[in-house]
Amino acid sequence: MRLFVEYYDAIYSDKNYKVDADIMRSLVKTAARPSILEIGSGTGNQSLLLAEWANIAAVEMDKDFANAMRKKCAGNNAITLFEGDISGLDANGFDGAAALFHVLNYVPDHTAMLHLFKETAKRLKSGAPFLFDMWHAECALVDEPYETTRVKVFDNYLGKGKATQTIYPTFNTQTRDIRLDYDIVVELEGRAEPVHVTETINMHLHLEGEVAGALREAGFSDITFYDVKNYPELANDKSWTMWVVAHRAQS
Numbered sequence: 001m002r003l004f005v006e007y008y009d010a011i012y013s014d015k016n017y018k019v020d021a022d023i024m025r026s027l028v029k030t031a032a033r034p035s036i037l038e039i040g041s042g043t044g045n046q047s048l049l050l051a052e053w054a055n056i057a058a059v060e061m062d063k064d065f066a067n068a069m070r071k072k073c074a075g076n077n078a079i080t081l082f083e084g085d086i087s088g089l090d091a092n093g094f095d096g097a098a099a100l101f102h103v104l105n106y107v108p109d110h111t112a113m114l115h116l117f118k119e120t121a122k123r124l125k126s127g128a129p130f131l132f133d134m135w136h137a138e139c140a141l142v143d144e145p146y147e148t149t150r151v152k153v154f155d156n157y158l159g160k161g162k163a164t165q166t167i168y169p170t171f172n173t174q175t176r177d178i179r180l181d182y183d184i185v186v187e188l189e190g191r192a193e194p195v196h197v198t199e200t201i202n203m204h205l206h207l208e209g210e211v212a213g214a215l216r217e218a219g220f221s222d223i224t225f226y227d228v229k230n231y232p233e234l235a236n237d238k239s240w241t242m243w244v245v246a247h248r249a250q251s
Ligand SMILES: C[S@@+](CC[C@H](N)C(=O)[O-])C[C@H]1O[C@@H](n2cnc3c(N)ncnc32)[C@H](O)[C@@H]1O
Pocket: 039, 040, 041, 042, 043, 044, 045, 046, 059, 060, 061, 062, 065, 084, 085, 086, 099, 100, 101, 102, 103, 106, 107, 116
């Protein structure tokens, strides 16, 4: 397993996953115990929170993340994991869908985004919400990402420790592709030597209009972009990250 995946929960120990799960919960107003399609479940942190009130079908295309999630969610009968592309998932009729923590920015281009939206739409009930967050391309183009170092102190199943993470972005403003080189030092209590983790993540910044157009083409309507930091305020030109809420159009 890649070290980045092994230490993912240390690196993101400061993320408040509950905020995302609570927004999803507020959007799904149908069944007493709804069914949720979760795309890009990573190590399963969201899945576990969503599974407190819903049945989760999680889709994860990365083998290492899928293995980490299997281990973490073993024994939770409310969660089923499908490893691969969503088109291979043999299930539908979901009450809602979610792709949380920048999954959309892992989708490399317009064609792949349209594919993901279409495959999601056809598995949702009419009117069901689809929630995802994404970097705001228009905002990043004027306020470009820069090198950052963050220190995260954690105390979780990995033990107690500190992760010092530096991210080096390389942003191609023409193609809106962005390469993030991660350099992370994880210090675990009781372990003499720190662990050095490196990872390169290739992301793409989709324009707001392209996202809205692809959602409509895929069969979604009632599309709203919100400011992540000030949710439920609408996104503006200073919103570096946005929540997107769309609904499966009534058929
Ligand atoms: C930053 S991680 C977020 C993981 C998790 N949702 C969380 O909040 O910790 C993005 C995840 O989405 C997965 N992913 C990206 N595109 C995907 C796709 N089209 N289908 C399934 N998984 C995808 C990646 O493999 C990665 O595990």
